[in-house]
Each structure stands twice: as structure tokens, then as C-alpha cells.
Amino acid sequence: MTRADVIIVGGGLMGAATALFLRQRGVSVILLERDLVGSHASGTNFGNVRRQGRFLPQLPLANRSREIWGRLPEVIGEDAEFLPSGHLRVAFSDAAIGKLEAYARDARPYGLELELITGNALRARFPFLSPEARMASYSPLDGHANPRLAAPAFARAARRAGAEVQERTEVLSIAKSAEDFLVETPAGTFRAPILQVSSGAWGGRMAEAFGEPVPITPRGPQMGVTEPVPYRIAPVLGVASDVTEEGVYLRQVERGNIVFGGGLRSEASLDTKRARLDPVNTLRQLPYLARLLPAVRALSVIRTWSGVEGYMRDDIPVMGPSAKVPGLFYAFGFCGHGFQLGPGVGATMAELIATGSPGVPIDPFLISRFAASEGDPR
Amino acid sequence: MTGLLHRVGETQRRAVRIRVDGAEVSALEGDTLLVALLTSGARLRESEFGDGPRAGFCLMGACQDCWVWTEDGGRLRACSTPVAEGMRVVTRGAPWPAP
Amino acid sequence: MAGPVIVVGAGPAGIRAAERLVEAGLRPVLIEESARDGGQIYRRQPEGFTRPHEALYGSEAAKARALHAAAEALRPRVDWRPETLVWAARDNALLVNAAGRSESLPYAALILATGATDRVMPLPGWTLPGVTTLGGAQIALKAQACTIGARPVFLGTGPLLYLVAWQYLKAGAAVQAVLDTSPFMKRVEALPWMLARPGLVVRGWTYTRDLQKAGVRIATGIMPVAIEGDDRAAAVRWRDATGQDHRTECDAVGIGYGLRSETQLADLARCAFAFDAGARQWLPVADEDGRAGVPGVYLAGDGAQVRGADAAELAGRLAACAALRDLGTAVDEIEMVTLRRRLAPMTRFRRGLERAFPWPANLAAALPDEALVCRCEAITAGTLRRAGGEYGAPEVNRAKAFSRTGMGRCQGRMCGLAAAEVLAAARGEPIEAVGRLRGAAPVKPLPVATEAAP
Numbered sequence: 001m002t003r004a005d006v007i008i009v010g011g012g013l014m015g016a017a018t019a020l021f022l023r024q025r026g027v028s029v030i031l032l033e034r035d036l037v038g039s040h041a042s043g044t045n046f047g048n049v050r051r052q053g054r055f056l057p058q059l060p061l062a063n064r065s066r067e068i069w070g071r072l073p074e075v076i077g078e079d080a081e082f083l084p085s086g087h088l089r090v091a092f093s094d095a096a097i098g099k100l101e102a103y104a105r106d107a108r109p110y111g112l113e114l115e116l117i118t119g120n121a122l123r124a125r126f127p128f129l130s131p132e133a134r135m136a137s138y139s140p141l142d143g144h145a146n147p148r149l150a151a152p153a154f155a156r157a158a159r160r161a162g163a164e165v166q167e168r169t170e171v172l173s174i175a176k177s178a179e180d181f182l183v184e185t186p187a188g189t190f191r192a193p194i195l196q197v198s199s200g201a202w203g204g205r206m207a208e209a210f211g212e213p214v215p216i217t218p219r220g221p222q223m224g225v226t227e228p229v230p231y232r233i234a235p236v237l238g239v240a241s242d243v244t245e246e247g248v249y250l251r252q253v254e255r256g257n258i259v260f261g262g263g264l265r266s267e268a269s270l271d272t273k274r275a276r277l278d279p280v281n282t283l284r285q286l287p288y289l290a291r292l293l294p295a296v297r298a299l300s301v302i303r304t305w306s307g308v309e310g311y312m313r314d315d316i317p318v319m320g321p322s323a324k325v326p327g328l329f330y331a332f333g334f335c336g337h338g339f340q341l342g343p344g345v346g347a348t349m350a351e352l353i354a355t356g357s358p359g360v361p362i363d364p365f366l367i368s369r370f371a372a373s374e375g376d377p378r
Numbered sequence: 379m380t381g382l383l384h385r386v387g388e389t390q391r392r393a394v395r396i397r398v399d400g401a402e403v404s405a406l407e408g409d410t411l412l413v414a415l416l417t418s419g420a421r422l423r424e425s426e427f428g429d430g431p432r433a434g435f436c437l438m439g440a441c442q443d444c445w446v447w448t449e450d451g452g453r454l455r456a457c458s459t460p461v462a463e464g465m466r467v468v469t470r471g472a473p474w475p476a477p
Numbered sequence: 478m479a480g481p482v483i484v485v486g487a488g489p490a491g492i493r494a495a496e497r498l499v500e501a502g503l504r505p506v507l508i509e510e511s512a513r514d515g516g517q518i519y520r521r522q523p524e525g526f527t528r529p530h531e532a533l534y535g536s537e538a539a540k541a542r543a544l545h546a547a548a549e550a551l552r553p554r555v556d557w558r559p560e561t562l563v564w565a566a567r568d569n570a571l572l573v574n575a576a577g578r579s580e581s582l583p584y585a586a587l588i589l590a591t592g593a594t595d596r597v598m599p600l601p602g603w604t605l606p607g608v609t610t611l612g613g614a615q616i617a618l619k620a621q622a623c624t625i626g627a628r629p630v631f632l633g634t635g636p637l638l639y640l641v642a643w644q645y646l647k648a649g650a651a652v653q654a655v656l657d658t659s660p661f662m663k664r665v666e667a668l669p670w671m672l673a674r675p676g677l678v679v680r681g682w683t684y685t686r687d688l689q690k691a692g693v694r695i696a697t698g699i700m701p702v703a704i705e706g707d708d709r710a711a712a713v714r715w716r717d718a719t720g721q722d723h724r725t726e727c728d729a730v731g732i733g734y735g736l737r738s739e740t741q742l743a744d745l746a747r748c749a750f751a752f753d754a755g756a757r758q759w760l761p762v763a764d765e766d767g768r769a770g771v772p773g774v775y776l777a778g779d780g781a782q783v784r785g786a787d788a789a790e791l792a793g794r795l796a797a798c799a800a801l802r803d804l805g806t807a808v809d810e811i812e813m814v815t816l817r818r819r820l821a822p823m824t825r826f827r828r829g830l831e832r833a834f835p836w837p838a839n840l841a842a843a844l845p846d847e848a849l850v851c852r853c854e855a856i857t858a859g860t861l862r863r864a865g866g867e868y869g870a871p872e873v874n875r876a877k878a879f880s881r882t883g884m885g886r887c888q889g890r891m892c893g894l895a896a897a898e899v900l901a902a903a904r905g906e907p908i909e910a911v912g913r914l915r916g917a918a919p920v921k922p923l924p925v926a927t928e929a930a931p
Binding site: 382383384385386387388389390391407408409410413416417420421422425426427428429430431432433434435436437438439440441442443445453455458460 | 510511517520522523524525526527528594595604605606607608609610612613614616617618620621622623624625626627648649650708709728729739849852853854855885886887890891921922924
């Protein structure tokens with residue numbers, strides 16, 4: 001098949017989920033992935049399935065996504081190791097306490113119930129937390145999953161549902177004829193009247209080619225994992241802080257390893273397609289991890305990694321229809337917080353493409369927000 | 379049970395006492411912790427994934443299969459750690475978080 | 478580029494490299510992970526042990542003594558850093574960890590002499606207590622005056638198989654069998670290459686003859702089936718060249734199929750890798766003198782290509798010459814030409830070894846689904862095959878992402894080459910098509926309690 005209703009450029013979690021949900025709506029899809037599905041940001045991120053702490057207007061989308069995470073086996077035939085084991089944001093300062101309180105209050109109208117826990121109650125319920133922890137905001141239905149599995153699992157499900165998934169197929173150029181987008185690749189030219197760009201950090205280049213430049217910067221998260229130890233830490237832990245270096249987070253997988261990230265990010269290259277972790281950043285993370293979870297101090301880090309993520313200047317993604325080109329849609333630039341949103345983004349983009357309406361509000365994410373600003377958006 | 383390793387020389391060294399799973403074990407000064415544990419026993423640790431006991435493999439710091447737990451929740455790579463008087467090691471279970 | 482020349486690894490290659498740099502008036506940094514210099518082949522016993530060099534190194538005693546003496550003479554003339562782990566690399570600097578403290582060491586040139594460890598093919602039961610690598614069995618004897626068992630079986634292929642069995646025989650162990658996967662005819666076919674170093678061929682024959690005289694069973698062209706035992710190794714099951722099954726009781730097993738270069742640091746220093754068909758593995762690319770593709774990085778010794786200790790000493794010196802020359806110090810061409818010429822037969826001998834004692838790639842396909850491939854993460858061959866099959870992983874990093882093979886404490890050091898064979902066989906593809914595991918920091922586990930030096 002070289003023609004379909006929709007071509008999706010970029011087989012990360014967003015593209016793969018969109019492909020599946022489009023198929024569920026009876027729309028024919030070709031998904032083009034330059035490398036392997038989910039090999040960049042979708043596969044190298046922390047694996048947080050976290051709603052709390054997000055930009056509030058994003059919560060309806062996050063809620064939609066959380067609902068899909070909860071029934072992954074039914075949707076894609078496997079669970080991608082999703083564990084709804086709760087999420088704790090931990091405050092060590094007055095300023096952070098104030099922010100947790102305000103967020104818990106403001107998130108409630110969006111249907112996100114957070115429990116604020118302090119003092120002895122905090123230590124009784126989460127005895128592994130640092131004695132320095134002053135308050136934690138507990139989101140009981142959030143959790144974590146395995147990012148190495150999720151996007152490929154969505155792509156397999158999409159394929160089973162009839163999508164054409166082409167890996168190792170780089171898009172060389174995209175042209176627009178009267179009725180179709182013509183997508184040229186080494187494997188031939190693909191065409192469709194509708195095109196979705198969900199190519200992560202590379203999305204900016206494609207949007208620019210369509211006359212819609214956006215301020216996006218590639219960066220690499222600084223991830224690591226410890227040796228395995230008995231499974232004791234159910235919730236994902238994250239530090240609530242405005243100080244970048246302090247903002248570390250960690251989760252223990254059921255097999256026992258503790259995955260961590262946060263703090264500073266490293267350079268990433270769109271050309272080499274690699275983000276090299278800076279080991280100095282790993283060293284900087286260690287004391288903050290030990291402050292959050294003192295028991296981690298006994299362990300060793302056994303592996304680190306990074307990946308290419310796309311960060312928008314305003315720290316929220318680009319999502320929705322093009323403001324300039326009919327039939328063109330975007331879902332990229334998820335600023336390191338796209339993993340939880342992925343299934344919801346797929347469902348929302350599929351609904352938008354198939355029906356003209358996204359189903360949940362996405363106005364803050366429209367690409368038109370940059371066209372409205374003055375001068376060069378970069 | 380006899381140990382896995384057998385001494386074939388250099389036995390005139392000073393004795394060193396350590397505790398392994400609560401029991402006193404005698405080793406020799408200059409032993410690695412691996413040798414101290416495996417001349418008297420047949421395991422260093424349990425696989426975290428339930429596939430049985432482990433007792434190291436490469437003996438030269440490459441395979442990382444010989445990390446043992448101390449009683450107080452510390453970690454030692456047995457093949458590259460010299461044994462020291464009074465070391466307290468556990469080879470069953472993992473004391474984490476530290477008691 | 479500012480900073481000193483750093484030599485990583487104080488084995489034969491590293492010591493000779495540092496020595497040549499000192500001769501040129503430099504004061505290099507010499508980093509060694511263990512407490513003492515000598516490397517693995519000339520591994521020293523701890524302070525207080527009394528066996529003479531002749532007892533420890535046999536025919537190689539003179540070389541060991543010379544190397545140890547060279548290292549001791551260097552001690553005051555280099556920045557000697559024992560018990561120091563190089564755990565990561567960044568732009569022209571190494572991150573080194575010693576005594577719980579990590580610091581960044583910039584370099585003008587970097588000579589990697591990281592050595593090699595045993596190349597292993599998994600088999601059912603290989604994680605049982607009592608099973609070690611051949612190198613491990615040798616270290617136990619050499620550095621700790623212990624045998625891995627009173628009645629060991631040695632299994633695998635390569636010169637080390639016979640050497641270790643012979644050393645155990647001399648140490649008084651009742652060696653139960655030497656089981657070699659390579660058919661004897663391979664040795665005959667490889668003679669034209671092996672005779673590049675006739676002395677070594679003769680010595681190999683001597684070991685075999687001594688073992689046979691002592692009544693040790695030696696079987697070639699065998700297929701290992703499993704190591705059996707409850708909580709410790711008790712027997713090896715194997716199939717002989719005629720297809721007949723055997724069970725050899727024992728109390729320990731040493732296994733190894735030649736050596737594999739330690740290449741993680743070369744990877745982190747951004748060296749390019751190329752597939753070496755003879756070695757059947759990906760190796761960092763370097764020119765004849767050891768220059769890697771990355772400016773300022775040099776490779777020497779078994780960490781670059783497994784040619785043994787004699788070659789490592791020459792290659793270390795040669796890499797130092799290359800580094801000096803690139804840094805603007807005059808080096809007599811005759812010295813480099815001589816080193817290259819002396820290395821040539823060793824390279825040819827290495828190719829002979831690869832022919833005589835081939836890595837038994839075919840065993841990967843025969844490995845039962847339930848056998849562990851990755852000992853760190855306890856991942857079975859079946860799980861790995863599913864990653865390559867049902868999940869479609871076309872190369873080893875993808876298979877690792879899906880299955881966790883090679884993701885544990887050793888970073889795929891032990892299982893990586895075998896895992897690639899399992900994956901390639903499962904997919905019906907040539908081994909080079911499934912690539913190699915990318916290196917990642919830390920090279921070895923980094924304690925969370927590590928402090929960053931200011």
C-alpha cells in the first residue's frame with residue numbers, strides 16, 4: 001500500500017498510538033518511522049505515568065490517557081509493565097509546600113484528587129522517605145510503566161489492526177499536491193490526504209518546512225538505574241522544587257531496580273540522532289536521590305542513558321491542526337513529559353482527524369500560538 | 379558442607395575471623411572476601427530473580443556476579459575486596475532497606 | 478588539548494606504554510582498577526604471599542619478573558593511581574572513581590590498555606556455584622593459592638583451556654576431563670598460521686602430553702550439554718564427536734572459549750568499531766600503531782585485539798610512540814618499524830588461534846529456551862529469542878530493550894557476544910547483522926554514595 005487516508009511521520013508513542021486509534025475508527029494508516037518504533041524519547045524516558053504537577057489545562061488529556069493506561073491489555077494486548085502504584089511529589093521547603101497545596105486545590109476541579117500528607121502520617125505511610133521530607137502530595141492512581149515496551153506494543157497492535165508500519169524508513173521530502181501529501185522515502189513514495197507530524201524533537205524541522213517555525217530545542221534526559229534490590233518502593237517519587245538540580249525522581253520496578261532521572265539535561269543532536277548523557281550530571285543527581293530515598297545510598301548505579309527529546313520554549317507540546325496547511329496535523333514537542341500522555345494523545349488525534357473534534361480541550365497546544373507572537377519565534 | 383575452593387598453598391598466613399550468616403568463619407589474611415567465603419561455604423548470594431545461589435564467576439572484577447551484602451546493608455564486590463577482621467556478611471536474602 | 482597522557486590499565490601493554498612515555502620525559506597518569514600492577518596474566522599475589530615467580534608463572538616467570546620490575550621502577554615517575562575505576566568518559570577527560578570520590582581527569586592523549594576477559598558461551602547450569610571462567614580458575618590459583626575444586630572439569634576451547642588444566646594438574650587437583658569444542662583437525666589446518674610462533678605450539682603440545690600422561694581425559698570436538706547440580710556444580714553432561722552422550726562427575730567447572738577484548742572505554746571515548754570476521758566480534762578500529770579514529774585516543778594490548786601478553790608489551794610501547802609522535806615529540810622511525818615487525822607474527826598467530834580454536838557459534842542455536850543467557854538479569858534464551866522473533870528486534874540493542882539481556886550489572890560483558898549469536902541464529906541472519914551492544918557509563922557499578930570532587 002502506498003496510499004492511505006492518513007500518513008503519520010514519526011513512530012514514537014504518539015504516532016504509534018494515533019495509528020492504532022485511527023484504525024479503530026476504520027481509517028487507513030501508514031506509519032513511517034526513520035529508526036525503530038519508540039527508539040528516541042518514547043523509549044528512553046523515565047516511564048512516569050504521572051498526572052499531578054502537570055500544566056492544569058493538560059489534565060483532561062492526561063485523564064483520558066490514564067484511563068487508557070488502565071486498560072492496556074484490552075487495548076493493545078499487553079500491559080507494558082504499567083503499575084498504578086501511586087505517585088508522590090515530595091516537598092523539602094516552605095516554598096515547595098505552598099506549591100503542593102495550591103496544586104492540590106487547583107487540580108481538584110479537573111478530577112484529580114491529591115492527598116497532602118505531612119509529619120508522622122507521612123513517615124508512617126512511606127517509611128522509606130527521607131526524614132527531611134516535610135510534605136508529600138500523593139496521587140494514588142498514577143504510576144509508572146516500561147517506556148522500552150510501550151510504543152513498540154502500540155505499533156504492533158496498530159499493525160494487527162491493519163496499519164502499515166514501516167520502520168527504518170526515513171522521510172526524504174514531503175510535497176503537497178492538490179489532494180494529497182506526497183511523502184518520499186527510500187522505500188518509495190507514500191501518499192495520503194492527511195498527514196500527521198509526530199516526530200518528536202525533529203518535529204520542528206518539519207513544521208518549519210510547512211511555514212510554521214516553532215521554538216523547539218533538543219535536549220537529553222539524564223537517566224540511570226541501580227542494581228536490583230527487594231521490591232519495597234511502590235510509588236514513583238519526585239522532588240517538588242523549582243531548583244533544576246534538585247528536581248530528581250525515581251521509581252522501583254517490580255524486578256527491583258530503581259530507575260532515576262531529573263536535574264540538568266545534556267546536549268542532544270538532531271543530526272547525529274543521539275543525546276549523550278553527561279556523567280557529571282549523574283554525579284550531581286546522586287546526593288539529591290539519596291536525600292529523597294536514603295536507602296538508595298547503599299546501592300550502585302549500573303547503567304545510564306539518554307535520548308533525544310524536544311523541548312518547547314513554553315514547556316508545553318504542539319498538538320492539533322496546522323494553522324496553514326489543510327489536512328496537516330501535529331503532535332510533537334512533548335518537553336520530556338509526553339510518556340503518560342501518549343495513549344491519550346493517540347486517541348485525541350485520531351478523534352480529531354476522524355471527526356474534526358478532539359474530544360478533550362487542546363487549545364493551549366495549537367501551533368497557532370507561535371504565529372501569534374511577534375518576530376522570529378525562536 | 380565443604381567449601382567450593384580448596385587451598386593448595388600459602389596457608390601460613392595469619393587467621394582472620396568474620397561472620398557469615400551469623401556464624402563465625404575463619405579465613406586468612408590476604409584472602410579476598412570471595413575466597414574467605416568460598417573456602418568455607420558454597421555461595422555468596424542469591425540471584426535476585428529466584429534462580430538460585432551464586433558464587434561469582436570471573437574472579438577478576440568483570441562479571442559483577444559476586445556482590446555480597448553486609449549485615450548492615452552495605453555492598454561489597456567479593457572478588458576484589460580483601461577480607462578484614464570482623465566483617466559481617468549475609469549470603470541469604472538482601473537486607474534492603476537497611477534494618 | 479590540555480593535560481597529561483593517561484594510560485588506563487597496568488598490565489603488559491599499559492606498563493610498557495607508560496615506560497616509553499617516561500623515557501620521553503613525560504610523567505603519565507597510570508590508572509589501574511586493582512590494587513597492584515601486572516594485569517591478569519602476570520597477576521600478582523597479595524603482599525605476604527611467598528611463592529616465587531617460577532611457581533606462579535612457570536615458563537613466563539622471567540617475563541613476569543621483568544614486567545613487575547619495570548612497573549616498580551616506574552612508580553615514582555608516573556602519577557600512579559591503583560584501585561581507581563575509570564567509570565565514564567566525556568570530552569577529552571575521564572571520570573575516575575577512587576575511595577568513593579569521583580574526579581574528572583583531562584588528557585592530552587589517552588592510551589587504553591584495558592585487557593581482556595574470558596569469552597563465554599552459556600549452557601544450562603552455568604550460573605551454579607562452582608562454575609567459573611578459565612581465567613577465574615587461574616586467578617584463584619595464582620593470586621589466592623586456591624583451586625576452584627578438587628575434581629574440576631575444564632570446558633571450552635583455546636590455549637587457556639589446556640594451560641589451566643595443566644596448572645591445576647601441577648597444583649595437585651584431580652582434573653576429571655578437558656572438554657574441547659574444537660575438533661582436533663582444526664589445529665592441524667591452522668598450523669601454517671600457528672607456526673608463526675613455533676615455541677608456543679610446542680609448549681601447547683607439552684601441556685597436552687603432560688595431561689595425557691597423568692591420565693586426564695581429553696576430548697575434542699565435543700558439544701557441551703549442561704552442568705548439573707543442586708546448588709553447586711556436580712557433573713558435566715556432554716556429547717562426544719561421535720554423538721555419544723557422557724556425564725562426567727566433578728566438583729567444579731572452568732569454562733571459556735578464548736578471550737574477548739574489554740572495549741567499553743573505547744566505546745565511551747567514541748572510538749569507531751568494525752566487525753572482525755576472524756574474531757567474530759566487533760572491535761574498536763585502530764591503525765597498526767594503535768591510533769583509534771578519535772584524535773588523541775590509542776588502543777594497545779588485548780583490549781584492542783587478543784594477541785597475548787608478548788604482543789601487548791610491544792603494542793603498548795608502539796602506541797606510546799604513536800602518541801608521542803602525534804604530540805610533537807620525535808620518535809625514531811626505526812623503533813616503530815622494529816616494533817611493528819615483531820608484532821607481525823603475533824598477529825598471524827592470533828589468526829591461527831581463531832582457526833584452531835574457533836568460537837563455537839553454533840552452540841547458541843542449540844541452547845535450550847530455558848537456559849539463562851544473561852546471568853545478571855536472569856534472562857533466558859527463550860525470552861531473548863522472543864524479542865528477536867515475535868517482537869521483531871533486528872539488532873542486539875533493541876533485543877536488550879525488549880528482553881533486558883545485557884542490561885544488568887556487567888553491562889553485557891559476559892553475555893553480549895553469546896546473546897548476539899542467539900539473536901542472529903533465531904533470526905536466521907549473519908552475526909554482523911545484529912550489531913553490538915552500545916557501551917554506557919558506568920563501565921562498572923558506581924556507588925550512589927560516590928562524591929563528586931570539586
